[in-house]
Structures are given as C-alpha cells and as structure tokens.
Amino acid sequence: MENKELTFEEAMEKLESIIVKLEEGDVPLEEALSFYQKGMELSAFCHEKLSHAEGQLAKLMTGDGEKDFELDEEE
Structure with missing residues (x-):
C-alpha cells in the first residue's frame, strides 16, 4: 500500500479531499x-x-522512554 510513504499530514489532506468529493x-x-x-x-x-x-508520548511522560524517545515511522 502506498500509504506507508505518506506523512500523517498528507494522508489527512487526501482523506479530506475524498470526503469533500463524496459530500458533493x-x-x-x-x-x-x-x-x-x-x-x-x-x-x-x-x-x-x-x-x-x-x-x-505516553512513554516519554512516564519516563520509560526518555533516553530513546524519537518519532520514528516504525517500532
């Protein structure tokens, strides 16, 4: 699926575009x-x-992931 290459923001823009088309x-x-x-x-x-x-974010806030926290694509 090509979605793996999209950013969250790009996916949201495409989703919003689809919603507009369907609502028309x-x-x-x-x-x-x-x-x-x-x-x-x-x-x-x-x-x-x-x-x-x-x-x-939950890991960071509880202190469990402070040292290795980063927003990577896959875990």
Missing part, C-alpha cells in the same frame, strides 16, 4: 465506492500513526 454527491456509484475504500484505508493509516505517536 455528484460522483458515479463505482467511483464513490472506490473513493470510500481509499478513504477507509487512509483513515486506518492515520489512526495507526496517531496510536503510535500516543504510545511514544
């Missing part, structure tokens, strides 16, 4: 389904990124 309602059914599927993938990607950042 002028999209053929097949295209709307494709947009919806891509939107769900982007949503899951963003959720994963936020969960990862939240976990790292």
Whole structure:
C-alpha cells in the first residue's frame, strides 16, 4: 500500500479531499465506492500513526522512554 510513504499530514489532506468529493454527491456509484475504500484505508493509516505517536508520548511522560524517545515511522 502506498500509504506507508505518506506523512500523517498528507494522508489527512487526501482523506479530506475524498470526503469533500463524496459530500458533493455528484460522483458515479463505482467511483464513490472506490473513493470510500481509499478513504477507509487512509483513515486506518492515520489512526495507526496517531496510536503510535500516543504510545511514544505516553512513554516519554512516564519516563520509560526518555533516553530513546524519537518519532520514528516504525517500532
């Protein structure tokens, strides 16, 4: 999946764009389904990124990860 190369901000921008297109309602059914599927993938990607950042922040705040804290892409 190409989402692994996106930043959180880029994924959010793409998701917002999809939402706007779907809300307009002028999209053929097949295209709307494709947009919806891509939107769900982007949503899951963003959720994963936020969960990862939240976990790292929790480590930092409890002192468990102060020495090796960094916002890396994968852990």
